[in-house]
Amino acid sequence: MKCSIRFASGITLTLLFASGVKAVEPPDVKTALSIVQKHCVECHGADVQRGGVRLDKLTGDPSEANTWSAVLHQVQSGMMPPKKKERLSGQEMGSTVV
Numbered sequence: 001m002k003c004s005i006r007f008a009s010g011i012t013l014t015l016l017f018a019s020g021v022k023a024v025e026p027p028d029v030k031t032a033l034s035i036v037q038k039h040c041v042e043c044h045g046a047d048v049q050r051g052g053v054r055l056d057k058l059t060g061d062p063s064e065a066n067t068w069s070a071v072l073h074q075v076q077s078g079m080m081p082p083k084k085k086e087r088l089s090g091q092e093m094g095s096t097v098v
């Protein structure tokens with residue numbers, strides 16, 4: 001299990017799992033954002049902010065490092081998205097990111 005967060009040009013979040021899912025392409029912030037939009041914003045957006053967490057305004061700016069780190073932690077530990085919700089696909093996990 002490897003987890004890296006790097007802020008060079010913009011944001012790069014990488015999640016590599018023990019299952020050997022490999023990043024198929026350089027992770028990019030657009031992919032990360034689209035995954036957050038798809039899986040997280042319904043509970044962490046403008047209308048609802050579960051746990052006081054709001055994710056719809058993320059842009060990938062390095063100042064959001066703490067938020068991304070929390071996002072990464074939640075996804076990686078399997079706590080988010082909540083169990084009853086659609087899980088992230090292997091592709092989403094591997095190529096990315098959040």
Ligand code: HEC
Binds near residue numbers: 085
């Ligand atoms: C079905 C609703 C729902 C969805 C979808 C959802 N969350 Fe959450 N989230 C919650 C609730 C409820 C809490 C607060 C209670 C808790 O900690 O379990 C929470 C809390 C959090 C927290 C704060 C945890 C803490 O320990 O302070 C983070 C970070 C988070 N979510 C990230 C995400 C991410 C990233 C996604 C998408 C991959 C996501 N959530 C999708 C409902 C949701």
